[in-house]
Amino acid sequence: MKYSLLILSLLITVNAFAQKKVELKFITDGVCGMCEDRIEKTLIDLRGVWSAEWDLNTHETFVVYNTKKISEDKIHEALAEVGHDQACSCIDEKIIAMEESYSNINPCCRYRDPNVIEAHK
């Protein structure tokens, strides 16, 4: 019994390693810990996303995902839907969140407002 569980857990691990995973790095605009929570929670809740991190200082977003389950576009879309602007560091492409989604975020997280940015400094 002990061994069977051990083997089972090993199998799960092996299975996890066998998945195709791709790293993705881009910039997401945000100002505070609440933004961090929102960004990371949004990403991690996506089916196919393995891990997600957002750096408050560099605004860099690091996502590991399974290409078979989710596309890159879907990841950007999901963030835009919760109101976060994004930019890819590689190419000059920006994803601007709809005004409607942006207005839904907490007033203290309004990263487009210079006063809010100042307040977080």
Added chain:
Amino acid sequence: MTIKSLKIFLIILLPNLLYSQSDTAIYKGLNLDAVEVKTDALGTAISLKDPKLKTIISRAELKKAACCNLSESFETNPSIDVSFTDAITGTKQIQLFGLAGKYAQIQTELTPLVRGLLANSGLSYIPGAWIHSIQLTKGIGSVSNGFESMTGQINVELLKPEDIIEDVVNDKSVKLRLNSYINQGGRVETNLIYGKQISKKWSLGFLGHASGRSLTVDNNKDGFADMPTGYQLNGMVRARYFGQNGWEGLHTIHVLEDKKTGGQISSDLPGSNPWQSNMGQNRFAVSSKNGWVNPQNPNQSIGIILHGYSQSMTGIMGSIEDLKNKKDLSALQIGGIGQLLFKQDWGKLSQTSTIGVFYDNYHIDFKTNNIQTNRPFTERNIGLSSEWTWRPNEFITLVTGGRFDWHSIILNSQNRVPFSPRIHARIAPNNKNVFRLVFGEGFRMALPITEEWGRLASNREIRGDQFGSNIVGGDQLSLEESTNAGISYTGNFILNYMPGSITANIHGTWFNEAVIHDYWTYHMRYIYPNDPSLNPTDFAMISGSSGVSSNYKLDKKTQIRLAYRYQNVVVRNKVHGVNPISILMPAAFVAKHRALINLSRDFISNWSLDLTLQYHGEQPVPSIHPLSPGLDGNIIDNAPAFRLLNFQIRKVTKKGDFYLGMENALNFQQLNPIDGAVNINGDRLRPSNSTFTENFDATRVWGPIFGRMIYFGLNFKLID
């Protein structure tokens, strides 16, 4: 940080985590242990910055345990063993390094609760719903907290008013939490937790607990109730003060009443007087903790702890049909503690000094046919401790400390002032790996009768050998003294983008003096302090323990914990005879091999599953029938190895969460836990029956008595 993403997840599940960043020290400025607390979903976290091997068990982890109080909250923890409840007192005991929990200093917010008369069942007087977090230190603790830490330290932070209110800023927020639990064994439990902000500076918290068991269950048909029936009422009122000028305080009143009845079920034995056990404990305690941080110089801080208590214990075991083996106990303990702590930081160096006074007055009245004592005694101590922390850079931390204790009993009987040196070192070659070293000495005063009350439920004749011969503290107060040393490694790693950690440790504890319960003498049970005059250089008890444990996130929703531990404990037992000699023998009820697998997984719509499989290796236990021991005449029996599987399903909703679980799902049961209760034909025996009288022993419990058990519980939030 991937840990962080989990944290968010958790915070959404349990919003209170956001506000309840646990602080080890009571005072923010006087953060004695400098622990960095992360509320992460791994539930248990070992800080890499702490010079001690300290595991922090958060509320998230506590929720995995089936139920209900502190002793049971270690069931998913690989460092602490939870022993099995004896059918008489119903109290679960814990072991650290294979040694009884009493050798670890167990405190609630740095004041003692599981101590003195409450050392036996005190762990069950801390309801799980009251606990904010637990800090578990393996290896001897800090000198600032007292002399009693011999194997480790367990400090329990209870919910403070601000944790209950959650939002201290919001002036009129009121919060009530309700927690209820019921299991198949008839145990019912309810906790009520309420907090209120009454002014800008003051807030109040109320913690209430009521639990009971009225159902008498006898699954193994031996005529004895598998669990005692009874009730526990427990309440705490806490007042928190945050003032200006750096002052803060926490004042607490604690009231407790506990009654338990166990033993033979009278309806099974018509016309006889059944063997029964009654036990009662009461406590009334007040404590006041005040901290001050110098507003001009935040590197200076002062802490004052005042604590007073009165606690009592009564116990009766036996039947009037067999007066020879009837035991009777009543005890009262009144005591107080005053402590003054001072801390100063100078950049790379900081110093903590403590002056403490404690006073304990015991009155213990114990009667059996062969031991009869009725002697009050008093324990007084003035302790002086000093601790230096040297942190030249982030890679090295060295904490050296020492304390002198002018302890009245040691001073009077041995004419010496014990000095307890302690060293903690931490070397971190980088920010992922840490090596720790610990060395230190500690001592405590044992109360062999009250501490081991459940272990006296036996007709083996109890002899107090050499009681009081080497210690003049009284028949029932004896010195235990030990040295503890250990080395450990903790490493954090990222594998497959997922965080994990691994901890390996090896610890040894050597007792110069110890009170020993002799399980290896036929027909008798001796309790004696190790006699240093017989073998002055020999140790009374030696424990060696080493283990490896690892936590890892398999994917974003699954965590696994694997642990294995090897431990070997030997005790010096006397071979009685014309020329008594003493030899080292294995400690009873200590399994050499222990392993644990814990798997938890989150599912959609806030469902989660937690599964724990424990492996208990073979353990030496006393043989049955003390008059005619086994066929081969062995005194030491080996209890077989066994496995326990517990699981729990939990659903979290906005209003609260509810859980359904099963303990001991593989339905493992120890057969015949009570020796002498039934005859060969399975008939239940009267206490006056000669088989019963000669053999009765309810202290051979090494496994679960109750089989599979289903439970259900809910945590509800009521806000007005």
